[in-house]
Amino acid sequence: xLVALAAMLxxxxxxxxxxxxxxxxxxxxxxxxxMAAGRGAxxxxxxxMVIRPPGLSALVTV
Numbered sequence: 001x002l003v004a005l006a007a008m009l010x011x012x013x014x015x016x017x018x019x020x021x022x023x024x025x026x027x028x029x030x031x032x033x034x035m036a037a038g039r040g041a042x043x044x045x046x047x048x049m050v051i052r053p054p055g056l057s058a059l060v061t062v
Contacts, residue, residue, distance in 0.1 A: 027052065032060025 021029075027043045034042040035057060043049045049057070 024052070028056050029060060031057035035061040 027049060030044040031041050031049045031054065034040065035054075041049045041054050041057060
């Protein structure tokens with residue numbers, strides 16, 4: 001864990017906007033977590049995600 005944090009440190013320091021996760025990335029992650037929990041393809045607001053293909057979200061689920 002310490003090695004992973006040490007590897008991320010230069011990126012966090014060098015990038016003023018943080019780790020660079022965009023709004024659509026958060027949707028894919030939220031849908032993946034929702035699918036893993038058995039609730040289906042729900043986005044961050046709890047609404048079914050219908051505007052993006054579910055392939056990446058399914059990969060996040062695994």
